[in-house]
Amino acid sequence: xSSNIYIVDDDESVCRALKTLLMTYDFDVHTxxxxxxxxxxxxxxxxxxLLLDIHMxxxxxxxxxxxxxxxxxxxxxxxxxxxxxxxxAKRAFKVGALGFLQKPVNGQTLVDLINKATNS
Amino acid sequence: xxxxxxxxxxxKPKKPLIKLETRNNxxxxxxxxxxxxxxxxxxxxxxxxxxxLSTDREKIAEERIHIQSKAMESxxxxxxxxxxxxxxxxxxxxxxxxxxxxxxxxxxxxxxxxFSLYGVDxxxxxxxxxxxxxxxxxSFHGEVLNLKRNGEKFWSLLRIAPVRDNKGLITxxxxxxxxxxxxxxxxxxxxxxxxxxxxxxxxxxLAEFVSSLAHEISQPLTAILSYAQAAxxxxxxxxxxxxxxxxxxxxxxxxxxxxxxxxRTLLKKTKPTFEPLNINTIINDTVTLIMPQITSxxxxxxxxxxxxxxxxxGDRIQLQQVLLNLISNSIxxxxxxxxxxxxxxxxxxxxxxxxxxxxxxxxxxxxxxxxKKLFGHFFTSxxxxxxxxxSISRSIVEAHGGHLEAENNIDRGATFNFSxxxxxxxxx
Numbered sequence: 286x287s288s289n290i291y292i293v294d295d296d297e298s299v300c301r302a303l304k305t306l307l308m309t310y311d312f313d314v315h316t317x318x319x320x321x322x323x324x325x326x327x328x329x330x331x332x333x334x335l336l337l338d339i340h341m342x343x344x345x346x347x348x349x350x351x352x353x354x355x356x357x358x359x360x361x362x363x364x365x366x367x368x369x370x371x372x373x374a375k376r377a378f379k380v381g382a383l384g385f386l387q388k389p390v391n392g393q394t395l396v397d398l399i400n401k402a403t404n405s
Numbered sequence: 406x407x408x409x410x411x412x413x414x415x416x417k418p419k420k421p422l423i424k425l426e427t428r429n430n431x432x433x434x435x436x437x438x439x440x441x442x443x444x445x446x447x448x449x450x451x452x453x454x455x456x457x458l459s460t461d462r463e464k465i466a467e468e469r470i471h472i473q474s475k476a477m478e479s480x481x482x483x484x485x486x487x488x489x490x491x492x493x494x495x496x497x498x499x500x501x502x503x504x505x506x507x508x509x510x511x512x513x514x515x516x517x518x519x520f521s522l523y524g525v526d527x528x529x530x531x532x533x534x535x536x537x538x539x540x541x542x543x544s545f546h547g548e549v550l551n552l553k554r555n556g557e558k559f560w561s562l563l564r565i566a567p568v569r570d571n572k573g574l575i576t577x578x579x580x581x582x583x584x585x586x587x588x589x590x591x592x593x594x595x596x597x598x599x600x601x602x603x604x605x606x607x608x609x610x611l612a613e614f615v616s617s618l619a620h621e622i623s624q625p626l627t628a629i630l631s632y633a634q635a636a637x638x639x640x641x642x643x644x645x646x647x648x649x650x651x652x653x654x655x656x657x658x659x660x661x662x663x664x665x666x667x668x669r670t671l672l673k674k675t676k677p678t679f680e681p682l683n684i685n686t687i688i689n690d691t692v693t694l695i696m697p698q699i700t701s702x703x704x705x706x707x708x709x710x711x712x713x714x715x716x717x718x719g720d721r722i723q724l725q726q727v728l729l730n731l732i733s734n735s736i737x738x739x740x741x742x743x744x745x746x747x748x749x750x751x752x753x754x755x756x757x758x759x760x761x762x763x764x765x766x767x768x769x770x771x772x773x774x775x776x777k778k779l780f781g782h783f784f785t786s787x788x789x790x791x792x793x794x795x796s797i798s799r800s801i802v803e804a805h806g807g808h809l810e811a812e813n814n815i816d817r818g819a820t821f822n823f824s825x826x827x828x829x830x831x832x833x
Contacts, residue, residue: 296624302631309638367623389627392634
């Protein structure tokens with residue numbers, strides 16, 4: 286059975302491209318353009334790694350992650366961002382995320398990180 | 406007068422046999438004499454008054470001269486008088502402040518040509534100019550750089566005016582010298598601060614611009630890379646020519662990414678220096694910097710800064726940048742608005758641990774449809790604006806742990822207000 290990957294990014298093109306890439310690794314990919322739409326459609330108990338954009342209108346990545354933690358969900362989260370923030374990686378680890386990847390994301394690096402998450 | 410009248414009366418009874426005509430003649434004579442006497446007495450009296458008057462006048466004049474010379478001795482301006490009729494314009498008088506100002510002693514100044522003093526090596530052209538003006542009998546008014554006796558440079562405001570005698574002939578020149586070194590220094594300090602702030606603002610704008618641009622470009626680069634890598638995997642071990650093309654796409658995507666990375670490093674924002682600051686000082690300093698614009702646009706500015714506000718913890722230049730941005734926006738918003746153009750800046754304690762700063766204008770206000778986009782990157786309502794000012798301002802205020810917001814006033818214009826926590830350390 287292929288594992289679930291959720292992508293939350295306000296940039297539709299990025300969602301589509303990452304989905305296309307991850308599908309070649311046989312993941313079951315679901316994309317959402319906002320955190321709200323993700324919460325509405327995905328139950329906290331449903332398994333799957335989340336690729337979470339940081340810079341989004343409305344609820345940003347950090348807030349989204351906080352809300353996920355508040356629901357008691359153990360979902361592994363990987364932050365991705367086009368913005369260069371030196372302390373973003375540090376902050377990602379601090380809040381208990383799996384990691385932080387700077388856009389543009391290299392496919393293999395991303396998949397390695399996802400596999401690390403789903404295997405552990 | 407009375408005595409004379411008695412004499413006349415006494416004479417009458419002694420000569421009672423005088424003929425009528427003779428008597429009439431006599432009366433006429435007496436009257437003439439009496440008139441003469443009267444006029445002489447008046448003249449005499451007037452003479453005495455005049456004499457008294459002239460001594461009074463002398464006294465007043467003396468007092469006046471005394472006060473005037475005291476005033477000349479006491480003033481901080483250097484005053485000097487030169488003889489206009491002798492060649493070389495020798496100095497015949499100089500007050501103590503003149504000696505203080507120039508460092509020369511009395512004997513080094515009096516009798517010497519005015520131009521031989523402190524003109525040496527400094528701006529000789531200006532002294533030639535002064536000489537020419539004086540020779541034409543005109544006045545001079547200007548700022549000159551002088552040398553003191555010890556060689557120290559000083560700026561002074563020099564005014565020289567001709568003194569004429571009753572016939573209109575120029576006999577002397579009187580000069581006043583005011584030391585403007587301190588004013589000059591203050592001016593150049595203000596100028597330096599303004600330059601520094603403008604530079605930081607420009608660099609900040611550019612950095613923010615590049616950062617936004619990098620973000621916008623990174624998104625499609627992410628998509629392109631992902632698509633290309635997906636295609637490579639889809640055609641794995643097949644279509645070698647397609648594989649090659651896909652690899653070129655990936656390489657160039659990475660090249661573009663590298664360019665952006667280098668640009669970002671180049672324009673890395675300088676780390677803010679946080680220190681305890683008095684917000685009123687920052688407001689006053691910023692207003693001083695932008696005062697020329699305020700006055701030139703006929704705007705009346707009102708500062709309502711509460712006393713004894715607690716210190717905040719922040720970066721001086723960055724906060725000045727925020728204020729400068731808000732004030733400049735307000736000034737521009739009032740460009741088209743009718744008088745009175747009013748700018749109000751307030752600083753007060755909102756809650757126990759929050760200081761509020763308000764910048765209120767009487768300008769055109771913010772159209773409701775722009776309200777939401779106001780703080781976004783690249784949003785501008787100005788024809789030559791970059792759309793960075795308010796977004797930078799907001800990120801600065803937020804980095805200080807505060808909030809920046811805008812609202813329209815009920816009557817006209819808009820108010821921007823930002824909060825700053827008291828004494829809180831760097832939050833990011």
